Amino acid sequence: MTKQEKQMCAKLAGPETGIEIKHSVCDICTPGPQCGLNVYVKDGKAIKIEGMPEFPSNRGKLCTKGAANRQYVYREDRIKTPMKRVGERGSDDFVPISWEEALDTIAQKLSEIREAYGPESVAWFTGYTKWIRPWLRRLCNSFGGHNYMTESSTCFRSGRMANETIFGRDMRGDLMGRPQLLVGWACNPYINAYVMGQGFVRAKEAGAKIIIIDVRHTQAAEKLADLFLRPRIGTDIVLAHAIANLIIQNGWQDQAFIDQYVHGFEEYRNMVSAYDLETAERITGVPQKDIRTAAEWMSQIKPACITPSNGIVHHINGYNAHRAVMCLDLITGNVDKPGTILPVYDTYCDIGSGFSTYEEEFMNETSTPKTVPQIGEERFPLWNRMTSDAQTMDLPRQVLEGKPYEIHALAAFGVNTMIFPEPGKFREAMKKLDFIFATDLFWTDACKYADIVLPVCSSLERSELKCYPGGVMYYVSPAIAPLYESRDDVEVMTELAKRLCPEDKLLCAGYHESLRYMFRDELEDLEKARETGMPHRCSKFKPYIPGTYLKNGPETKTGKLELYSELIREIDPDYHLDPLPVYYDGNRGTDPEKYPFVLMTGARLPNTIHSRGHKVPWLRSLRPDPMVDISPEDARALGIRQGDKVRLYSETGEIHLLANVTEVASQGELHLIHGYEEANASDLIATDYLDPYSGFPSYKQLRCAIEKEDA
Amino acid sequence: MSYKISFYPERCVACGACAVACMDQNDIQVQDGAQPFRRSYQIDYHADGNPHIGYFSAACEHCDDAPCIDACPSNCISKDAETGFTVYDNTNCIGCRSCSMACPHGAPVMDLNGKMSKCDGCNERVKVGLSPACVAVCPFDALKLEEENAD
Numbered sequence: 001m002t003k004q005e006k007q008m009c010a011k012l013a014g015p016e017t018g019i020e021i022k023h024s025v026c027d028i029c030t031p032g033p034q035c036g037l038n039v040y041v042k043d044g045k046a047i048k049i050e051g052m053p054e055f056p057s058n059r060g061k062l063c064t065k066g067a068a069n070r071q072y073v074y075r076e077d078r079i080k081t082p083m084k085r086v087g088e089r090g091s092d093d094f095v096p097i098s099w100e101e102a103l104d105t106i107a108q109k110l111s112e113i114r115e116a117y118g119p120e121s122v123a124w125f126t127g128y129t130k131w132i133r134p135w136l137r138r139l140c141n142s143f144g145g146h147n148y149m150t151e152s153s154t155c156f157r158s159g160r161m162a163n164e165t166i167f168g169r170d171m172r173g174d175l176m177g178r179p180q181l182l183v184g185w186a187c188n189p190y191i192n193a194y195v196m197g198q199g200f201v202r203a204k205e206a207g208a209k210i211i212i213i214d215v216r217h218t219q220a221a222e223k224l225a226d227l228f229l230r231p232r233i234g235t236d237i238v239l240a241h242a243i244a245n246l247i248i249q250n251g252w253q254d255q256a257f258i259d260q261y262v263h264g265f266e267e268y269r270n271m272v273s274a275y276d277l278e279t280a281e282r283i284t285g286v287p288q289k290d291i292r293t294a295a296e297w298m299s300q301i302k303p304a305c306i307t308p309s310n311g312i313v314h315h316i317n318g319y320n321a322h323r324a325v326m327c328l329d330l331i332t333g334n335v336d337k338p339g340t341i342l343p344v345y346d347t348y349c350d351i352g353s354g355f356s357t358y359e360e361e362f363m364n365e366t367s368t369p370k371t372v373p374q375i376g377e378e379r380f381p382l383w384n385r386m387t388s389d390a391q392t393m394d395l396p397r398q399v400l401e402g403k404p405y406e407i408h409a410l411a412a413f414g415v416n417t418m419i420f421p422e423p424g425k426f427r428e429a430m431k432k433l434d435f436i437f438a439t440d441l442f443w444t445d446a447c448k449y450a451d452i453v454l455p456v457c458s459s460l461e462r463s464e465l466k467c468y469p470g471g472v473m474y475y476v477s478p479a480i481a482p483l484y485e486s487r488d489d490v491e492v493m494t495e496l497a498k499r500l501c502p503e504d505k506l507l508c509a510g511y512h513e514s515l516r517y518m519f520r521d522e523l524e525d526l527e528k529a530r531e532t533g534m535p536h537r538c539s540k541f542k543p544y545i546p547g548t549y550l551k552n553g554p555e556t557k558t559g560k561l562e563l564y565s566e567l568i569r570e571i572d573p574d575y576h577l578d579p580l581p582v583y584y585d586g587n588r589g590t591d592p593e594k595y596p597f598v599l600m601t602g603a604r605l606p607n608t609i610h611s612r613g614h615k616v617p618w619l620r621s622l623r624p625d626p627m628v629d630i631s632p633e634d635a636r637a638l639g640i641r642q643g644d645k646v647r648l649y650s651e652t653g654e655i656h657l658l659a660n661v662t663e664v665a666s667q668g669e670l671h672l673i674h675g676y677e678e679a680n681a682s683d684l685i686a687t688d689y690l691d692p693y694s695g696f697p698s699y700k701q702l703r704c705a706i707e708k709e710d711a
Numbered sequence: 712m713s714y715k716i717s718f719y720p721e722r723c724v725a726c727g728a729c730a731v732a733c734m735d736q737n738d739i740q741v742q743d744g745a746q747p748f749r750r751s752y753q754i755d756y757h758a759d760g761n762p763h764i765g766y767f768s769a770a771c772e773h774c775d776d777a778p779c780i781d782a783c784p785s786n787c788i789s790k791d792a793e794t795g796f797t798v799y800d801n802t803n804c805i806g807c808r809s810c811s812m813a814c815p816h817g818a819p820v821m822d823l824n825g826k827m828s829k830c831d832g833c834n835e836r837v838k839v840g841l842s843p844a845c846v847a848v849c850p851f852d853a854l855k856l857e858e859e860n861a862d
Contacts (some may be wrong), residue, residue, distance in 0.1 A: 001800075010835030011736065048735055050847060061850045067731040190724040194850040201722075201851065219724040222764050570719045606726035617742035618734045620749070622727045632755070663762035 011040055011048045018042060022479035023052060023533050025466055026066045027459030029609045031130045031349060033057055033195045035066055036535065039460060039479040046070050046460060046480050055252075056472055056535055063194045064606040068618045069460065073483070075615055077442045079455035080484035089431045089449045096183050099485070102437075102452050106411075107159035107499030109435040109451070110143070113408045119144035123395055123407055127151045128610065131464055132489045133362050135412060135507070135514065139493050141367040142501035146390070147375050147407075151419055153392035156350075158694035161386045162322035165565050166330065168555030171342040172352075173307040175199040175325040177338030177546065181297055181304035183211045185236070185325050186311045188218040191606045200224055209301060211294055213239065216603055216671060217664050227293055231279030233598045233669055234315050234701040236308075237583040240324040241272040242280030243295045244331055248272065252299035254333030261550060262281035262330050264564025264580070271580050285666075299332050302341035306332075314602060314700040316586040319382075319693035330561050336550045343468050343549040348518070353467040355540040357518045364388075366504055372405055380695040381571050391695040396420060396687060399429035407519035409435040413456075413489050417445045418611055418675055421685035421697045422652060439489055442615070443675065444565035455486040462506075465515055465529070471541025473522075475529040490514075577693055584700045590651060597634075599650070599670045601681035602699045611675030626679035627660035629671040630706065635661040639706050648672070652703040653683040659708075670706060674699070713775075713795020713859050716832060716843055718768060723853035725766035727751040729845035733770070736833065736844035746820035748830040749845055766853060770845070771818040771830040773797045782813030787827060795859070796832030 001009070004016055013019040026036040036055025040048035049069040051062035065072075082102035087093020097105075113121055124140040130152055140148040160170045175182075175196070179232070182203055189197035197220075204210055204224055212218070212225035213236070221228045231239045247253050248269055258265050277288040298304055308325045315321055326341075334340040347353035349691060375398050376391025377384040383391050399407045410433055420426040421446070430436060430449035438450040447453045461482040465475040482488070490511045496506040506517055512530075519526045522540050529536040553559045557566040565579040587598065605613075605623055613619035628648055630640060640646060642661045645652055657672070657679040665671050674681040682698070689698045733749040734741065739747045741747060749770035756763050777797045785803040788810060790796070804826040810819040811827070822828040833843035837856065841847070846854045 006835050010833065012835060012839060012841075050844075051734075060847060062728060062732070062848050063850060064726045064728040064731055067728050067848050070735055078735060190851070191726060196728070198850065217762065217764060219764075219766065222766075223721075223724065606724075606728070607731075616741075618731045621729065621734075621741040621747065663764060 013040060019047065020568060024460045024476050024479040025464060025474060026062070026069055027129050027464075028069065028072060028612055029063070029066045030193065031351060033193050034466060035062055035195075036474065037062075037066070037069065037460070041480060042325050044480060046073060052433065054534065056470065057195050061194070064622070065609060065613055065619065068613070068616050071616045071618050072612070073458045073460050075442060077615060078483060079440060079447070079453060079486070081445055081455060082485070083453040085451050086634045090427065092448060094453065099487070102454060103495050103499060106437045106452055107496060110409060110500060113137070113434060114144065117406060117408050120147055121406060121408040123147045123149060123375060123390070123410050125149050125392060125410065125412045125415050127412075127416060127419070130547065132413060132493070133349060134359055134518070135490050135493045135511075137363040138366060138504070138507055139497055139501070141364060142497065142504040142507055144368055146367070146370050149375065149390040149392040152393070152403045152529035153389065154314075154419060154699075155374075155697055156310055157387060157389075158319045158691065158696045159310055159322045161325060161694060162319050162385060163381070165567060166323060166326055166556075166562055167335070167343065169549070171326070171335075171341040172344050173305040174339055174342045174546070175305065177303065177340070177342075178206065179203060179208055179303050179305035179339035181209050181211070183213065183226070183298065183304065183306040184220055185213045185306070185308040186211070186215075187307075187309040188214065188216075188220045188604065190219040190223070191604050192309065193323070195361075209297060211297060215600060215666065215669065224591060227290065227297070228667060229286050229290050229294060231286050232666070233600050234317070234586040235284040236312055236321045237285060237317065237324040237581060238275055238280055238283045240321075240328060241275040241583065242277060242284070242291050243298060244268075244328060245272040246277065246292060246295040247299045247331060250295075251296070252641070253331045257333030257335075258331060261335070261554070261561050263556070263558045263560035263562045263566070265331075267580055268327065268563035271582065279605060298328060302334070302336055304332060304334045305340055306334060307341060309699060311603065313691070313694065313696055314698065316689060316691055316698040316701060317584060317700045318691050318696055318698070319701075320578075320581040320583070324583075327563055327581060330563060336547055338546050340393070342544060342546055344543070348465075348467045351467055351469065353469055353473075353538070354471045354542055354544065355522065355538050357522070358520060359518050362506075362518045374405070376695055378404065380566060380692070381575055382577055383695050384695050385567065385571070391460065393420070393690055393695045393697060396426045396429040399432055400425070407433065411455060412436065412438045412446065412450070413492075414440055415446045418677075418680055418682050420687070421682050421689060422687040423680065423682050425687045426628065430638060439492055441486075444611075454492055455484060456492065457486040461486065463511065465526070468535075471538040473525055473529040473536045475526070475533065475536075475540050477533055483587040540685065575692065587699060587703050590703035592703065595650065595666060595702050595705050597670050597706055598673065599648070599684065599702045599704040600700045601674045601684070601702070603671050603673065605673050608673065608675065611677075614676055626672075626676040627658040628657055628706065629660050629662050629665040631667045631669070632661055632663065633667045634665075635659060638706065638708060640706075645709040646706050647709050648684070648706050650684040650702055650706060654685045655679040655681070656685055656709065670704065712838070714832065714837055715773060715857050715859055716770070716846060717855045717857045719853050720765070720767060722851045723751075723766045723768055724851065725751040725753040725768065726850065728848045728850060729768050729854055733830070733849035740823065741846065744821055745823050748818075748828070768775065768845070769816060770814065771797060771814075771832075773832055778813040779810035779819055780817075782809040784809065791834055794832060794834055794837050796834045796837070798831045798833065798834050799826060801826040810860040
């Protein structure tokens with residue numbers, strides 16, 4: 001090989017090889033940490049991906065999924081052209097059509113439905129990630145509707161609601177503020193959010209103590225934990241209450257803080273007093289001495305940062321679980337101080353960046369008065385009080401029952417049937433609708449039920465502004481041209497706006513003009529970020545000064561931090577929502593004899609997020625088959641060996657997959673990542689198995705049984 | 712002077728980012744049956760009566776005295792004078808797998824054309840001052856490119 005051939009082979013960028021490095025952003029995982037990318041481009045094609053060294057969060061690093069961006073973008077099942085259904089709903093009978101025909105058809109159908117049944121009869125949904133949300137909300141508003149809904153009906157929002165209930169505002173752990181104690185509750189940051197994982201590692205290296213509380217034996221448990229507590233699935237509230245009880249019994253609470261800032265301490269103290277160490281050990285399985293150590297550390301080491309991750313809300317009593325954990329911050333006085341938890345002020349797309357925009361105004365200024373309840377409003381009143389979204393989990397029911405009114409169309413930007421417990425019910429609902437259109441990168445099960453399917457592009461193929469904590473604005477241009485005939489989602493919304501609500505001139509003007517409206521106080525910064533394509537520190541950035549929030553008074557009903565929620569007290573008692581974060585057994589109703597195991601779905605593997613990694617060959621190669629984690633003890637008792645075929649079944653459904661015998665799982669518990677079409681965890685979960693406070697499905701606590709199948 | 716890709720197991724969580732970055736760098740078509748050059752894995756074990764999980768990443772170790780070099784009848788494998796990496800030119804490879812059998816880790820694999828291939832330490836990248844792909848990506852610095860001075 002010549003030198004040039006060798007350099008070509010090694011993909012070295014430069015004039016000799018004609019390989020160019022372009023900057024982009026990874027959009028595979030959750031919006032918070034989305035990382036800067038260096039995309040190596042040759043003849044318009046991405047040939048290699050690396051982390052961007054200049055990027056403030058990832059600094060050249062990437063996670064497993066991010067490293068696979070190239071194969072993700074070039075996945076074989078990318079939708080190539082707009083498609084029109086010609087066969088039955090649920091079949092693959094589609095024909096390619098032009099963009100004009102597709103957009104005109106959608107506009108015509110939605111207009112007809114709006115005319116015939118009113119704008120509320122159209123449900124607007126967006127899945128992951130979150131970059132298009134301000135535009136879709138505005139489009140729904142300008143169309144005249146209120147049934148805007150997102151995948152946050154099953155993720156993130158419940159935790160935020162729990163924080164807002166207590167604090168009046170969302171709160172985040174302050175890793176930068178040098179906590180001396182970090183409590184990672186249901187938190188495996190190595191895998192879920194490696195940038196946060198790096199923060200944990202740095203804190204540990206700087207001498208902080210770390211408690212990991214997880215039902216699984218995770219990387220964090222193995223590598224980070226000075227103390228590892230392993231409660232049984234769904235018993236976190238008992239553990240939190242027992243810790244609180246011990247703290248209060250011993251007078252270790254921060255009474256001065258409680259007297260000044262906390263509402264409902266007496267009611268809370270009475271509630272937790274039922275959870276003595278013995279009771280707690282019996283229910284959670286955590287040894288009494290470990291609960292005692294946790295209580296000692298949490299009350300005595302300052303500052304402490306005690307936060308649960310998102311997983312904890314995916315239980316039938318998940319919203320209260322999040323509240324119960326956060327209550328520990330209150331009684332130990334670990335609130336609004338460096339290294340504890342600090343308030344979040346959203347800047348843009350659910351991220352607080354230390355400056356303000358007109359996002360809220362952009363989203364809602366075209367809204368009209370509501371004349372009928374939103375989807376889910378009557379079933380989940382707390383959700384409705386605390387968010388402005390419809391609750392997606394009630395969509396299948398409302399479509400099928402037509403109550404309180406009929407839904408006739410679904411406008412979906414990235415919908416996947418697998419997000420719904422009992423996806424069969426959602427498919428049934430989709431069959432009933434008059435019209436569905438779906439945008440997606442990939443051909444999913446939901447596409448088969450749509451009338452029109454539109455191909456949209458990945459983050460590498462579009463312009464996008466992202467904001468990050470610390471005032472960072474990052475506005476990328478496409479690293480490669482949109483593949484096939486794909487367009488970006490906002491472009492699709494702009495084209496629909498021109499046809500459905502032409503009077504909304506701003507929405508019709510497109511992405512950048514909308515940004516100029518939202519960021520009108522930071523226009524120079526916006527243009528500068530766009531021009532350079534590099535991370536740009538906004539000139540309006542003001543770091544938050546810890547203590548300000550408490551000084552100004554929490555934004556709750558009482559103006560105090562509420563252990564006892566006055567907001568919940570106002571809700572109709574017929575809904576049986578408790579102002580205190582009470583515990584009850586989430587497994588109730590299911591026969592433990594017939595279904596002796598408790599299944600948790602959705603605990604992350606490094607090589608996938610939701611269904612996104614399963615069809616990326618590089619990622620799939622790290623875990624080629626759907627597998628259920630089972631403890632060595634249980635496997636032995638059932639005669640199951642590593643890689644054996646097993647049947648996993650619940651009252652609702654069954655799936656077939658392979659056994660992974662590992663210490664990750666505790667005895668009596670099973671773990672399974674979701675999102676496999678051939679072994680879909682959601683098939684096991686009943687459609688009405690929802691948290692009454694948030695409407696969230698209990699993805700992470702479900703009675704089931706497992707048996708070995710014949711080879 | 713020679714380089715090594717050092718592995719620090721205490722920092723590894725077997726996330727596999729290294730393995731995927733290697734596949735991206737080397738265009739390894741696993742979907743067609745190609746074998747990766749680097750693998751990550753986790754192993755359960757017991758210590759002090761408690762269960763533990765160990766996390767690992769492994770590829771060619773670029774041994775000083777690499778047995779694959781002597782094992783190859785076609786002289787495909789050699790040491791790069793500049794970097795010390797165990798590199799190869801598989802033009803004359805006859806697919807006998809002697810290299811793979813001689814290697815204590817079985818690092819050399821057969822590519823889809825039946826020819827030997829393996830980690831070359833991202834030799835060309837290192838020569839221009841870049842890190843190997845696996846080292847560059849590793850979120851927790853469990854893999855590092857380190858210089859070793861010849862005695």
